[in-house]
Amino acid sequence: MFPSPSLRAARHCPGAADGAAGEGGDGWRHRRAQGAEEEPDAAPLHLWPRPRWGEKFFAPTGDRNRPHPRTLAGGEAGGGVATLSTKAVDPANAGAKRYIGLEHIEPGNIRIQHFGKANDVRSLKIAFQKGDVLYGKLRPYLDKAVLAEWDGICSTDILVIKVQDGFLSEFLAYLLHTSKFIEYAVSTTTGVNHPRTSWKALQKFPIPLPPLAEQREIARILQAVDTKIAAEQARRAALEELFKTLLHQLMTGKIRVSGVIPTTVDSAESAATED
Numbered sequence: 001m002f003p004s005p006s007l008r009a010a011r012h013c014p015g016a017a018d019g020a021a022g023e024g025g026d027g028w029r030h031r032r033a034q035g036a037e038e039e040p041d042a043a044p045l046h047l048w049p050r051p052r053w054g055e056k057f058f059a060p061t062g063d064r065n066r067p068h069p070r071t072l073a074g075g076e077a078g079g080g081v082a083t084l085s086t087k088a089v090d091p092a093n094a095g096a097k098r099y100i101g102l103e104h105i106e107p108g109n110i111r112i113q114h115f116g117k118a119n120d121v122r123s124l125k126i127a128f129q130k131g132d133v134l135y136g137k138l139r140p141y142l143d144k145a146v147l148a149e150w151d152g153i154c155s156t157d158i159l160v161i162k163v164q165d166g167f168l169s170e171f172l173a174y175l176l177h178t179s180k181f182i183e184y185a186v187s188t189t190t191g192v193n194h195p196r197t198s199w200k201a202l203q204k205f206p207i208p209l210p211p212l213a214e215q216r217e218i219a220r221i222l223q224a225v226d227t228k229i230a231a232e233q234a235r236r237a238a239l240e241e242l243f244k245t246l247l248h249q250l251m252t253g254k255i256r257v258s259g260v261i262p263t264t265v266d267s268a269e270s271a272a273t274e275d
Contacts, residue, residue: 070206070207070208070209071203071204071205071206071207072161072202072203072204072205072207073199073202073203073204080164080203081163081164081166081167081172081207081209082133082161082162082163082164082167082172083161083162083164084159084160084161084162084199084203085126085127085128085132085160085161085162086126086160087126087127087160088124088125088126088127088156089124089125089126089127089153090124091118091119091121091122091123091124091125091153092119094118094125094127094153096118096127096151096152096153097117097118097152098115098116098117098118098150098152098153099115099116099117099118099120099121099125099152099153099154100112100115100116100128100134100146100152100153100154100155100158101116101121101154101155101157101158102136102138102142102144102155102157102158104116105134105136105144105145105146105158106144107142107143107144108143108177109146109226110145110146110147110170110173110174110177110226111146111147111149111226111230112146112147112148112149115152118152118153121153124156125153125154125155125156126153126154126155126156126158126160127151127152127153127160128148128151128152128153128154128160129148129151129162130148130149130150130151131147131148131162131163131169132147132148132160132161132162132169133145133146133147133148133160133161133162133163133169133172133173133176134146134147134148134154134158134159134160134161135158135159135161135176135202136157136158136159137157137158137159137196137197137198137199137202138157138194138195138196139189139194139195139196140182140185140186140189140195140196140197141182141186143177143182145173145176145177146173147169147170147173157196159199159202166209166212167209167212167215168212168215168216168219170215170216170219170223171215171216171218171219174218174219174222175207175208181205184202184205185197185201185202185205188201188202
């Protein structure tokens with residue numbers, strides 16, 4: 001199968017791990033110096049693990065013995081699975097209520113957790129619709145790609161990707177979080193202070209295309225794990241808040257320990273709600 005997404009794992013500058021982490025890392029620049037001048041579609045297909053839906057990785061027509069991977073947007077030979085939407089809108093006249101900027105997208109998360117108000121932004125933005133995939137092209141090592149669950153407008157530093165028939169939005173959103181795609185995107189960036197990738201480069205990325213039913217099953221499995229991660233994160237946040245509450249109440253005498261300090265989460269929760 002294609003490389004599995006690492007979900008919420010910290011992947012700050014995965015392609016620059018051989019240099020300093022973060023924006024200052026020179027690892028990806030070093031790689032570009034070694035071979036980045038090559039066309040981004042030079043990523044060799046033979047290095048990819050053969051998916052068990054093998055034939056789907058070949059051209060749907062013509063000589064089936066000749067490898068021809070699907071790509072994100074295809075090319076002269078066709079075979080693309082998505083298109084780029086570039087509809088620019090004036091926020092004042094867009095009719096949208098919600099705005100997505102890069103600051104609203106959490107690294108490694110396909111769900112939108114935060115958003116701004118459309119009437120708070122001024123310059124031209126890009127319109128998106130429910131079901132589109134939003135990808136942050138600035139500093140792609142930050143791994144920002146989400147699935148739009150409602151209509152809105154977004155920053156021009158976000159690519160609005162629309163999938164074609166036979167390709168699932170959720171599947172693409174998870175695929176954009178794989179280490180292979182992140183490394184590819186990083187290798188195509190231009191600019192030093194504000195490295196950006198582009199649709200022109202990303203559209204050449206080879207895309208595995210399992211049957212639609214299998215895409216749904218893959219997305220369902222990953223979403224189940226993603227939901228579990230979110231629940232654990234919420235639980236941790238609740239425990240951290242409980243700790244702060246107990247710290248204040250115990251240290252100020254608002255809770256009488258009577259010689260016994262709570263030693264479990266359950267007893268601590270009870271103690272915190274008794275006063």
